Amino acid sequence: MATVNASVGDLTAGGAADSKQQEAVKGEEEVVSKEEEEDDDDDDDDEEDEEQGEEGEGEEEEQEEQQEPEGDDGGQHSTSDSEGLSEQLEVIFDKHGAQRRRASLTPGSKQSRPKNNRQTTSCFVHSLLEARSKYNPSTANPDDDLHKPADKNNQAEASQGPQHTQSRLLTKKQLSDMAFGIRELSKKLGRIRLMLKVRNVFLLTKAHDQKLIQYTRNVAQWLLQQKDADGNQYTVWVEETMKDNKSFGVDALYSQDESYRERLKFWTTELCKKKPHLFEICLALGGDGTVLYASWLFQRIVPPVMSFALGSLGFLTKFDYGHYEETLTRAFRDGLTVSLRLRFEATIMRSTKKDNEDDQHSRDLVDELIGNGADDASTHLPGGTHNILNDIVMDRGPSATMSSIEMFGDEEHFTTVQADGVCVATPTGSTAYNLAAGGSLCHPDNPVILVTAIAPHTLSFRPIILPDTIVLRIGVPYDARASCWASFDGKERCELTPGDYVTISASRFPFPSVLPLDRRSEDWVDSISRTLNWNNRQRQKAFDDGGKTGGGGQ
Numbered sequence: 001m002a003t004v005n006a007s008v009g010d011l012t013a014g015g016a017a018d019s020k021q022q023e024a025v026k027g028e029e030e031v032v033s034k035e036e037e038e039d040d041d042d043d044d045d046d047e048e049d050e051e052q053g054e055e056g057e058g059e060e061e062e063q064e065e066q067q068e069p070e071g072d073d074g075g076q077h078s079t080s081d082s083e084g085l086s087e088q089l090e091v092i093f094d095k096h097g098a099q100r101r102r103a104s105l106t107p108g109s110k111q112s113r114p115k116n117n118r119q120t121t122s123c124f125v126h127s128l129l130e131a132r133s134k135y136n137p138s139t140a141n142p143d144d145d146l147h148k149p150a151d152k153n154n155q156a157e158a159s160q161g162p163q164h165t166q167s168r169l170l171t172k173k174q175l176s177d178m179a180f181g182i183r184e185l186s187k188k189l190g191r192i193r194l195m196l197k198v199r200n201v202f203l204l205t206k207a208h209d210q211k212l213i214q215y216t217r218n219v220a221q222w223l224l225q226q227k228d229a230d231g232n233q234y235t236v237w238v239e240e241t242m243k244d245n246k247s248f249g250v251d252a253l254y255s256q257d258e259s260y261r262e263r264l265k266f267w268t269t270e271l272c273k274k275k276p277h278l279f280e281i282c283l284a285l286g287g288d289g290t291v292l293y294a295s296w297l298f299q300r301i302v303p304p305v306m307s308f309a310l311g312s313l314g315f316l317t318k319f320d321y322g323h324y325e326e327t328l329t330r331a332f333r334d335g336l337t338v339s340l341r342l343r344f345e346a347t348i349m350r351s352t353k354k355d356n357e358d359d360q361h362s363r364d365l366v367d368e369l370i371g372n373g374a375d376d377a378s379t380h381l382p383g384g385t386h387n388i389l390n391d392i393v394m395d396r397g398p399s400a401t402m403s404s405i406e407m408f409g410d411e412e413h414f415t416t417v418q419a420d421g422v423c424v425a426t427p428t429g430s431t432a433y434n435l436a437a438g439g440s441l442c443h444p445d446n447p448v449i450l451v452t453a454i455a456p457h458t459l460s461f462r463p464i465i466l467p468d469t470i471v472l473r474i475g476v477p478y479d480a481r482a483s484c485w486a487s488f489d490g491k492e493r494c495e496l497t498p499g500d501y502v503t504i505s506a507s508r509f510p511f512p513s514v515l516p517l518d519r520r521s522e523d524w525v526d527s528i529s530r531t532l533n534w535n536n537r538q539r540q541k542a543f544d545d546g547g548k549t550g551g552g553g554q
Contacts (some may be wrong), residue, residue: 168347168503176469179506186340193335200235202279204294206286213247224260240266276301287311292489295389295511304338306514313531315431337515341428345507346392346488348383351499363478370411386488387507390429395421397485404480408473419456424504439463468506475501
């Protein structure tokens with residue numbers, strides 16, 4: 001297996017493991033850089049300036065070949081330069097290309113070359129998923145369905161502060177290119193070994209389980225005692241609640257070594273939200289719920305998550321806690337392999353109320369989303385966005401009345417769901433609520449969206465599997481008898497009143513899961529066999545023909 005030094009600032013979306021892959025990625029970067037230079041021209045630049053920039057491209061490429069590192073001997077990431085990058089890293093597309101490109105990731109900074117002036121961060125995922133903080137939709141052709149935003153774009157959203165371009169506002173082509181880029185990157189990451197320059201280790205423990213506090217202390221103490229190959233010591237981050245937890249014993253740790261006071265730190269949910277780039281790796285101690293909590297804490301950028309099994313099932317926990325010392329030593333010394341798991345971006349869209357009550361009841365959700373009112377952005381306002389790893393569930397909540405839910409895909413009205421609810425799951429979440437509702441099991445590498453009705457009041461509503469390039473919208477019609485309730489990975493449960501809907505699309509921020517070096521994706525089949533007893537049946541006995549070797553049975 002090839003090895004890539006993940007501290008190199010110029011790691012590209014391809015994550016190439018050998019010289020041929022690096023040359024291919026470098027060639028694509030040259031194409032991307034040419035497009036970036038054209039985008040970076042001021043509005044008052046004339047065409048002559050652009051032509052001069054293109055003529056000088058050859059010299060810039062020659063300089064780049066001299067400046068870019070080869071192999072594993074590149075420059076290191078600068079964490080201090082990344083303080084302002086907590087929100088602008090995302091997977092994007094090449095909006096100029098007429099065809100899908102082999103790697104559709106472009107750097108987010110709009111600075112001219114040389115590229116070693118770009119800001120980088122300490123986590124290799126940040127370098128691989130660089131993107132612009134905004135996309136200018138004015139370049140799209142509104143008359144082309146492939147270049148038309150999939151959902152309503154209300155300017156009020158900008159008042160919420162600096163944001164990335166949400167997946168629901170991408171065009172069909174842009175969303176397709178973005179999803180394709182994530183899949184290509186995940187394939188390449190699965191074939192290489194990444195050498196992390198670990199300085200800050202994030203420890204996450206199963207919530208509400210006091211028995212695991214001692215396990216957390218053991219890992220934290222061991223990490224504080226270790227040094228990397230260069231003799232540098234690690235900084236360990238534990239949850240702020242550990243500060244006053246007697247089982248964890250902060251004061252006892254401080255008494256062992258005075259340097260622990262500087263290297264044992266405490267994280268909060270706000271820190272995870274504002275500075276996710278601070279951590280090079282996350283160690284999750286618990287079960288699948290702990291891994292989901294890691295996804296919830298890091299709503300955008302997610303550090304690579306190495307999960308140790310201390311829970312119940314263990315679809316997502318790949319490592320044995322009993323061997324954590326050998327596992328971490330090998331990972332920090334020999335590198336690790338990462339798989340990118342698809343996440344969904346779910347945006348709640350709230351219906352704006354009409355002054356006249358009669359007008360409110362006469363409204364039609366189908367017309368407002370795909371009919372004559374589709375271009376009227378004033379009908380709905382965004383009410384919050386979540387990136388989820390498992391599923392979005394919309395159900396009847398405390399109401400005794402069956403739910404009525406409208407389902408849309410892109411510009412098409414799929415159906416009206418009359419059931420207790422509907423579950424929209426990622427491939428990772430296919431073994432969770434989706435499974436309990438009768439949905440299909442799905443390998444996590446599949447680029448799909450799973451839609452399963454919960455107790456449908458019909459004989460014909462079978463679960464369906466949709467491509468991850470679709471923008472799904474599920475909402476409560478205005479004539480519904482009762483509201484629905486939505487939850488996102490089992491959290492942030494909220495009421496959806498008639499007229500509200502949820503937009504679901506592939507997220508720009510995938511979930512990087514660390515895999516064992518000696519095992520691959522076939523572990524998924526082993527996990528469903530081990531935890532769910534998939535196809536577990538006593539083997540059928542052979543016929544006993546009494547010693548006869550020929551002839552047919554009677």
